[in-house]
Amino acid sequence: MIPETTGTEGETLIAKVMSTVRSRIASRALTPGAKLPSIRSFSTNLKVSKSTVVEAYDRLAAEGLIRSRPGSGFFVAAPLAPLSLADLGPKLDRQVDPLWISRQALESGDDVLKPGCGWLPPSWMQEEGLRRALRALARGNASTLVDYGPLLGLPALRTLLARRIGLRGIEVSPEQIMLTESGTQAIDLLCRFLLKPGDTVLVDDPCYFNFHALLRAHQAEIVGIPYTQTGPDIAAFADAVEIHRPRLYITNSALQNPTGATLSPLVAHRLLKLADKAGLTIIEDDIFADFEETPAPRLAAFDGLERVVHIGSFSKSLSAAVRCGFIVAPRAWIEPLADLKIATSFGGPGFSAALMLALLKDGSYRKHMEGVRQRLARAMAETTTKLTQIGITPWLEPQGGMFLWCKLPDGVDAADLARRALAKKIVLAPGNAFSHAQTASGFLRFNVAQCQDERLFRELALLIA
């Protein structure tokens, strides 16, 4: 008898064993560190010879996927990162991967232009106020500096937040507010609280790209709802609710990221009626609130915090280095959310909260943000003109904020443009990073505060041509 492991047939059988092992590892039926079936039992199960299994295991070991331990068998190699985000969803082009833009924006040096970045340049922030607040805290009381703060976070900051949120029509008591380390952590805690793997979540299409990454980390099914100039497409929303029975909808009501659009009262009302009927929870991410000239309607205001949870942070307006966010939730949710916060991050933003309080109490913050809004309005007008001149057209004239969602000339692919722009030290934010349906390949998101350098428009014109 010819040994099975030689010749074409032998190769086919070895490949079959290898692919069986690979798919068991991919499906996590075999997790890193797990022992592989013994050669004898595997050969019986797969109806191949023992030498075929030996050869397959040896090749997999050579690939580094499994490791042999003399005397005890084969094991799945350990540093395999089983739950890497990249493994959880369809493999995207890394250049339009939701995490790619974040990495580029965070990692690039000062000589790089970042119109694709999601925050203001440091020089736009309230640096002097922050220095003043730091000096004040350096003289302040010791426990603010060294002790864990109270469970829900600094009471004085929660009281001030309740008042500020009240100005947007959302009536809330400080006991309904819990401080978190960031706006993203606030949404993450809520997802842990509300979702189990496989639950469906609705997002706007386009939406903030990190929602995709976050929801992938929760192993949620994502369904995108086309976003119109006045909010999500209500007919599509109604259909999605009916078909997918989602658990959650995550959105921005005002100055939506990336479009800059604002929800109309009509759409808000219809949305809430649908959510109410279906028992859907809504997370309203409101981190750009202080960039609005006139407060737009908030879902949480219409709903009275029954099924809408409101979140915010200070990363965009005060400081991204000093981490502090918050959750505004129905009263009954606060205790279990606090338990979850203790379990997963123990303390809250003790010192950061004190710093935010010092800054917000100070009347200079209001004045500073007035200045930022005026400066952004000017930058918005200038950037619109310059982009239009090179054939890049805003989809909407936003009522405020820093984002401009723009259509590229026909035939120009945003991901391709982003790749080529990176070689010129320009970080762009290509549309499909924001689009779950991958239907925004002709769009880019610009941050007008990061479009102050003429080189950007010259290079873009060349890259497009």
Next chain:
Amino acid sequence: MIPETTGTEGETLIAKVMSTVRSRIASRALTPGAKLPSIRSFSTNLKVSKSTVVEAYDRLAAEGLIRSRPGSGFFVAAPLAPLSLADLGPKLDRQVDPLWISRQALESGDDVLKPGCGWLPPSWMQEEGLRRALRALARGNASTLVDYGPLLGLPALRTLLARRIGLRGIEVSPEQIMLTESGTQAIDLLCRFLLKPGDTVLVDDPCYFNFHALLRAHQAEIVGIPYTQTGPDIAAFADAVEIHRPRLYITNSALQNPTGATLSPLVAHRLLKLADKAGLTIIEDDIFADFEETPAPRLAAFDGLERVVHIGSFSKSLSAAVRCGFIVAPRAWIEPLADLKIATSFGGPGFSAALMLALLKDGSYRKHMEGVRQRLARAMAETTTKLTQIGITPWLEPQGGMFLWCKLPDGVDAADLARRALAKKIVLAPGNAFSHAQTASGFLRFNVAQCQDERLFRELALLIA
């Protein structure tokens, strides 16, 4: 025919329908917001009359468990906190619930004695150094104050950490270190990275109580390994590895919380051999490192960071208000861990990291910790004497740190004592909060730095008598 809904039989049927709904909600077959079966279909399925279902639904609505929406049926009420931690494990006595001690320690006022608390009193911390560092940063560069930091965290701090960790025998490059918001967040990220619901995790019994809460949040199966004075019981460890095929083991190698014990080189070696054979990953939580007089062996040092991940933070030694922790991991894990960090909390501890760097660079930190260690050694000796006098006996004389794990006189139940002590404004840490097997009802953990008030010993003597 007598209507089914009256009389004993009717009551039984109504109760049956109600309990069916309750158990579907408990098992998450019906999630908050989900529509309940229609009255018609439910009555057919359960073989009861429609009026029985109507009555059952009405009573559940009166209880607040479900809500009626005229015209569209009944829905599971929203604020039900489906993934509250309390629902995930066996229901513990709230007084020895892992989260209870945290809540009490965080929430109690200044007039409360907290020998059960897990950190130093503010007056023991390096307050002056912190004030100095704040003033320095108030004059420092703007981007530290307002910008997102680099992805893995401040390079200068990672370099300094690599050097410090090297002193404990763990050779590591700064590229293998990622900063996090806290030590707890570091472990949480690793659990997200490594675990799926239902995976088994080994912990020491007793161990830091928040490990239980954290692992419950990950829906892991917890298996406790009896902890001896030189580390986990190796025979029990070997059995658990064989029987439960765990994915992970979480431990402290030095100054174990709550016992204060330190791993012997012999146990460390055997442990690693077992872990290696089984392909087990170990998280070594080293947040009390700077409290050691002489560095004890670290698992990460023996293992060379192949299957041991090392974590730390500054909450216990520098400040609990300024949040900053870190992960030291195999090189291949860093990129996916960073992706997960972006997705779930976006930035890192930007400003806090800069503050920690300023403090650590300063030679005064070394001096300060020398002072803390001396003070703790004195407090340890004094507390040991005073507790022994009232019949509370230390299980071990720790080599350092703040914890003293003590046996109560026979017949005294720690949870009961903790309940009664709370009425006297004393927060204790009863043994079973640390014990997965609930075999430590005769133990308390004392923090000797929080045992400086004579009232504590007087009250304890009375409570025990």
